[in-house]
Amino acid sequence: MPIAFWCVLAAGILPVLTVAIAKWSAHYDNGEPRAWSQTLDGHRRRAYAAHQNGYEAFPFFAAAVFGATLLKAPQATVDALALAFILARIGYTACYIADWPTQRSLVWSAGWLATVAIFTAPAWALLR
Template structure:
């Protein structure tokens, strides 16, 4: 299996990891109304939930970029490199979000987003 496919899997797991961080070790977690409970949190738990939501938002665009690039025959090594750059950026984004480093977090987000865009451009301009 190509590295880029593993990266799609990792990207799909990141939301679960971050919401797990938000909920971990809490005795008063309300599983009947988890979203309302999460909305009332603050500090790193609130930021972990925000990262969780953002990972879900980023996932479809990234996964589509990988699949489009492969479908249109872009070079696999380039696809794999961009997919790994996306994952590295998203991991950095998560760490920076949890540690409340907003400016650096935004830089990491932008790198991930640009990596996903580059996957589409790689496919579009593969023959040029």
């Protein structure tokens, strides 16, 4: 299985790990999780927001990986870009929780550009 597919799995798991930071010792209410999230503040609120953004980024990334693989883009390129996306998501989450908005935006942009590059990788192969 290509490394990029493992990265799709990692991208699906990262939001779950991120929200665990918000839930840790924050009197999580499983009965009303949406109401509970509105009571968060500080790093827990930012962790919850990073978790939501992880789910927002996931579909575009997954579609890019599967599409590029289906269309026979160079697998080494797709794998490297997928790893870059995962590293960017980890950095994004860390910056979000640490309340570093400028760095967070830069790292988010790197992850988004990696996804665009994966999506367009099959076209690059045609240009060679």
